[in-house]
Amino acid sequence: MIDIVQQIAAAHRAVELRSGADGESVSVQVRRTYDAAIENVWNALTDPDRLRRWFMPVSGEFRVGGRFQVEGMASGDILDCDPPKLLRVTYGHETSLVEVRLAENGEATVLELDHTVPLALAGSVAGALYVGPGWDGAVMGLGRYLSGMDTVAANSPEVLEFSAHSISVWESVVRAAGLATDEELVDAVAAAKAQFTPDES
Secondary structure (H helix, E strand, O other), X not given: OOOHHHHHHOEEEEEEEEEEOOEEEEEEEEEEEEOOOHHHHHHHHHOHHHHHHHOOOEEEOOOOOOEEEEOOOOEEEEXXXXXXXXXXXXXXXXXXEEEEEEEEEOOEEEEEEEEEEEHHHHOOHHHHHHOHHHHHHHHHHHXXXXXXXXOOOOOOHHHXXXXXXXXXXHHHHHHHHOOOOXXXXXXXXXXXXXXXXXXXX
């Protein structure tokens, strides 16, 4: 059983529009603290046998220059791998970058995930809704796994309800940032619902 309110509240979310040498990009950020040692969290993120228990089957090598494949989803290259603190990869496209940073907080571990894509690829800052709910599901799954809870099927009513709440929260985050139009938000919410809650009527 998923405590949806607790799981939603456990993560902090943010979205930014960044300017750089290659133009503007959209950054989707999720932060969560786990009651687990940093080495345990790192291992759960990078060991294929453990990844399949809370995320999805992933093949490849978690070393700089290595490649990985998430079964039925994205593939990418390992750009940085500094155990147990930093993992930076491309995800689905060479300009789609995911950086995971781990930091000790007493006996707990703080995970910060930053997924950055060019604005042209995201379409608008509202494009955060295309990936934010997915990362919410991942950090929730990791938390349940690290706590010794059973995994929940991705298409279960509980997960679909969690995803619906996540979409609503991400809509609020993007709206509060003031970086997307109402029309962009409406379109992004509709796309997120089609992707993350396809079985809901």
